[in-house]
Amino acid sequence: MDLKLFFNPTEVDVDKDATSFQSSIYINRHKMPDHEGMDMALIGLCEYRGENEKADVKSADEVRKQLYGLKKGFGDYGIIDLGNFRNGPTLEDTYLRLKEVCGYLMEKDIVPILFGGSHDLDLGQYFGYESAEKLVSVLNIDNSMDFDDDQSPAKGHVGTILKHSPNYLFSYYHLAYQSYLTDQKSIELVERLSFEAVRLGVVKENIKEIEPIVRDADMLSFDMSALQAFYAPAASNAKVYGLTGEEACQLTWYAGQNEKMSSIGLYNYDASQDSKDRKTAFVMSTMIWYFVEGYYHRKGDKNFKSNDYLMYEVHLGGEPETIRFYKSKLSERWWMEVPNPEAEGLFNRNRMIACNYSDYDLALKGELPDRWMNFYNKV
Template sequence: MQDLDLKLFFDPIPPYVEIDTSIQGSIGQSIFINQGSMPDYDGLDIALIGLVEGRGEKEDHREGIAKGPDAIRQSFYSLKKGSDGLKVVDLGNFRNGPDLEDTYLRLKEVCSFLMRHNIVPVFFGGSHDMTLGQYFGYEDADKLITVLNVDNKLDLGDPAKGHLPSGSHIQRIIKHDPNYLFNYYHLGYQSYLVGSAESDLMERLSFEAIRLGVVKENIKDLEPVVRDADMMSIDVSALQAQYAPGALDAKVYGLTGEEACQICWYAGLNDKLSSVGIYGYDQSRDDLSMKTSFVIATMVWYFIEGFYNRKGDKNFRSNDYLIYEVPLGGDPSSIKFFKSKISEKWWMEVPHPEETDGFMRSRMIPCNYSDYEKALDGDVPNRWITTYSRFT
């Protein structure tokens, strides 16, 4: 495995970001921090990475974006640690490339390197187009991945028509060559902020865009969507402005801080999820209490707590699962459901019609008990249908 000198990619945490030693049991006292010398990453679980890159946004936001990661740290370090034995490192602030595209490529290199070492990178700060570098990190992973994006807009703008990178990066992900995108979920979009051409494109591609109202009806129903993701990207503009005044484009309506933390908790519990990014914070727009930095810090805290409560739901050939095969008498003739004896979560198997190896093998799709009940009534669950359609 090719080694990488991480010191070349990061600036240490500046001295004005203080760790309050009077707060006993704080996160800041419980993790490894790059305060001048790069900590050894060997054997660690999670790497925190501050992003100061704002060239994908309007120029008047860039200074505030650059100050964002350290403001988030100041809030994060003062939180109480939850789980014992944290193996978490704060690598510092990622150094920008000579131009924006260079930053994406550098981010790709570091993201890929950390994931090969079984370390989950958690990015915070930067404009939302930093999702591109995160996504590019999977290019050499030799698998198709599922992306989860949380945002109040779809960000499907056309760069050729002058749309900023922060508003067009999802378009680039969809069109990226080589293509290793199997599925894409979008949570929390607000219909009145999305054009018909964008929503029509999502529908044609059979991607699942779930509007804000559906998310808020019962967020627990969205847990299988979060559990299906390999990577998650969150634009803090998906939150209500009262919770995130420092977001670049938060509106009156949106997710609450509690709902955002719930999504991060689900993401942490997801055994297959291998990277997270929380983007779009402009420190200069935050209120006097630095409310947005606290909300983002708490979201990171909940992801870490979720991670240390993972149940190891990966090996579906083990005896840790109950298997229920539901006959349907049509096409498909039956569907296999798997229930974990440990976490009590459900999955359903979607076989590839040609039973090939490699990318296009059978896939285990997270689901709810309600999907099992639907099959018992003779109906094929919608997510089974959309997944199968990707094979054909």
């Protein structure tokens, strides 16, 4: 694929310091760099027709200005900034172009990092998995559930994902929704489909308990409106209550560490609404930085048959009779297995569920973890 056909070069040039983020990556300025062998690809988005056509179409470059000035983190970077994505003649054309590019990059084991644009652009991100021949788990972080396609594409994109054909959605997780902004019917729909929704208060109460949910996802879609307006004044729907900047960075750090996570999108940033010191752009840039940092701290938690894992079999005395738990010696993270001898092909990769020690402790008391039962119902 000739990627330069899909991108406009960036003119952002901030920090010549050898220790800066900018000096540690390959950037599409006058010539598209070679992307072969790269780990991640930065993609600026300028498409806002799904929600607010008056938004600043140069918003992605404001994030770049903040990101480029940060110091390089851990690891040997293999990161390319492809530039700003060229919109299609119609909004639907933009989705399809994004689908093509994201699908291509993921086939090359390059993680797309999308930033800017309206939240409905995660449709292009999700469509990119269509040819991957696997079932996909989607993590959406937003202060409300966007199921209403009668309003705008940005208010109905999740409903579009749920109804999309062909259907390759295995799990849908929604974090940090605010009850007073969310229709109860949407919450009931998520529960009825054996998906999972966690309200803001639960996320903030103990964010470490949320890590297994992030670890189970293939794709992260993050609406900046999930943050408090203090941290994200340029997110159109941000409220007084929400995640802090530190909590948002913690979640993207978890996402980076997730071996399954193959794409991430940070959406709903309008630079024209940002503070003079570009507070929202700075928060977004640090979220990207923490994702990159998490990526280069991955422990290789994939082969559960290796000697890198301890296996614990808990006898429940009911149905199921036992549950197997696995603990990584490398990362000390936990998983539980859903036994299903008939599960082959698409379902097979989803038999291991990320969990915490608290789930293991619950099983020791003879109780079945809710997440185990939800997954069992699906497979």
